[in-house]
Amino acid sequence: MLLSVLTGCVKVELVATVTADDTVEGSLTAAVKREAVEVIGAEPADEFVAALTEDVPGTYEERDYDDGEFLGRTVYYRDVSLGRFSRSDPDDTDSATLRISHDGDRYRLDGEWRLPDLDGTDFVPTMDDSTLEGAEFTVSVTFPGKVLEHNGSLSGRTVTWRLEPGRTNVMTAESAEAAPVDVALIVLLAGIGVVLVVAVLLYLRLRRYSIGNRPRPRPGRVTVAGR
CATH class of the missing domain: 1.20.5 (Single alpha-helices involved in coiled-coils or other helix-helix interfaces)
Known part of the structure; x- marks a missing residue:
């Protein structure tokens, strides 16, 4: 319920780097727009951020996040095995899955994230459309070797997906091992x-x-x- 309320006013950014020893390191940022915090209050915003950033495997550091527009938290993780990284929340398997596997000389990523619609007008009627449409959901994965296939945006060995609310976002990528x-x-x-x-x-x-x-x-x- 809380995610549906805040959709359109939030930023969720998952950054992951797959290392040659089959572990994953990176960061997860969850933040809420300043305008949303002022309307819904700090407690619901904190609950949303905490729900996403607590109990992240391999967490070794946490920092407050403030880019001038969004407020939240970034957690940094490392030394997470591919199996543990790919393990979905058993209570949320219907809305989000992200799996990375290493088979032979190939790395494979498969993911499906279902995001709710951008409809927060009933809860935050004072927000304009530009604020509600400012949601940012991104997933960026850097692979050990050359990326061979993907359905996102490629930069070097990094594939980035910008997820769209209101639909099931399918993510696929395949890469070679480190040359x-x-x-x-x-x-x-x-x-x-x-x-x-x-x-x-x-x-x-x-x-x-x-x-x-x-x-x-x-x-x-x-x-x-x-x-």
């Missing part, structure tokens, strides 16, 4: 770095040795020209 050449390049660069460090240390040592063994001038009389 072996990337790993080889990292190893190569690390090796070059070690060689350079050793070369510099060897140069400095030889330089100190040559300076310390340079022949010193023998003492003697100084002859002045013309005398």
